[in-house]
Amino acid sequence: MSLRINDFLSSFSIISAVTMVFFSIEFSEAEEKPYVDSARSQGTQIEEYLLEQQEELLSVDTKEKDILGQLERLEKDVTRKRREVRKLSNKIEKVSVEILAGQGRIRQLNQSSLAVRRTLTKRLVAFYKFGRPGYVRLLANSTSLQEFQKAIKYTKALMNQDKEILDMLARQMSQVENEVQILKKNVAALEALKKAKNESMALVEKSIEKKVLLLMKVHREKEFYAKAVEELRGATQALNHTVMYLEKEDRQESLPSGFAEMKGKIPLPLHGKILRGAQLVKSNPFMHRKGIYITGCAREEVRSVFPGRVDFSGWFKGYGQLMIINHGSHYFTVFAHLDETIKQKGEMVSGGEAVGLVGNPGWDAGPGVYFEIRKGREQLDPRAWLKIE
Structure with missing residues (x-):
């Protein structure tokens, strides 16, 4: 509440100063400009005040990033x-x-x-x-x-x-x-x-x-959420670049085929409640992606949905412990917020094989795994591909 009052007072001060300068300039033009120097001085004061506000905003932004960095280190x-x-x-x-x-x-x-x-x-x-x-x-x-x-x-x-x-x-x-x-x-x-x-x-x-x-x-709640979304979009973009890189070095001769024919028949990587969209936003305001979140028990096994090769296994900003499996023909599955990855980069996995353990990112939804299906950079709707009973 005090923050909103201060914002209102700051805005009111700026508006008052600008109004005063405007009327000073109008009055000076009509009265042989006796107050031009004063108006210029007040304009300079407004610029200095705006600069101070920008510096304060930058300070808050820096502090926010510092706290986010501390949180990441503490979570690790x-x-x-x-x-x-x-x-x-x-x-x-x-x-x-x-x-x-x-x-x-x-x-x-x-x-x-x-x-x-x-x-x-x-x-x-x-x-x-x-x-x-x-x-x-x-x-x-x-x-x-x-x-x-x-x-x-x-x-x-x-x-x-x-x-x-x-x-x-x-x-x-x-x-x-x-x-x-x-x-x-x-x-x-x-x-x-x-x-x-x-x-x-x-x-x-x-x-x-x-x-x-x-x-x-x-930061106020809206600004905080916007910042979090921006950072996660950056993480998503970085992930897209990673997928593109993995796609370029894809060795098709060592990968399986037939993933596209499995649409609607792919088994769940984890049996649990499926959350998506508004359900995720309620539990975690940072989750604005197209994947699904499947709840489960802490350290429960997460399984590969189709044969493939592990192309990424490790920590990834915005996704926690992450695993990307290449299923050939540019199809990938993404498993995020794992407690632990069992398979390492370069290992071949079969369908139904355990690849990680369920983690707990600390959301209201509880322990679970975030799951995506991608074709290249395009995120597909997992619900259209998974066999959901």
Whole structure:
């Protein structure tokens, strides 16, 4: 409200000054021009004031671009931190599996140790239970003293072997227990690091929210939207140039054919709600393109709709993580605002093969993928090509 009042006062001041100069000039021509110098002076003041207003407008525009740049860097930072958290989660899962394997190994060693102990106990009982009579019986059953000594020696050797096995199992168990403890410490350290990364990511996301609010304050809503549309049109133009470049270096011999015959029969890259036009404008004022937005679950697989070759895979301003697939005969499909691209430039993909993961651009519509079908630079209506039930 204060911004509109200031604009009104500024406009009123300019109009008043111009009116005053006009009447001063008219009056001076009728009265032998006694106020020409004064009028010229006031005209100079108006020019200076207009210059000041232009400088202020330029300052606001520069500030807006600076905030947009900061937002882009923060969004990239959040994307990077999300990937780091996912990697840590994978490491934690892997180490947890190793811990379970170690614990299983400990159980096996315990069972082996228990079996050996039982065998050794039976032998000890058999050896000592009868005491001296046992030796007498063993001696009586022996044909010679030498045979008796061999029997005693054999029995002791068996017990010594059992004891060595027990000692070995104990050492192995101790080693595995130490390894499990180390793995548990590693998991704890990874969990702590993951927690720190999540907290850092939360702070960055809060910074993004503050920057967005600041951006809305910098410019009025209409001017902000117009600027966003202008930048995205620039991004679209750049994308058209990219498609043209890719089209020029298109190696037709390595590409499939028959995309045109699939009109109306092409499968959806993602099963979800399809948004377009006014629905997108409501969710995201920057989306003024001819493609469609298909909602889905975060990190759900996005699939190629037809065989082709990946001609672009990576970050693209205005489109986030972007993938362009060349299907031959100058037909391309575009997947934008992905959380992650699975395929790289130059890779051949088949129809239905996963090429990326659903991202979340932060719109009211939620996670999803932006999808276009192009023939050269011309954007086609995807709804006329897709098989929508």
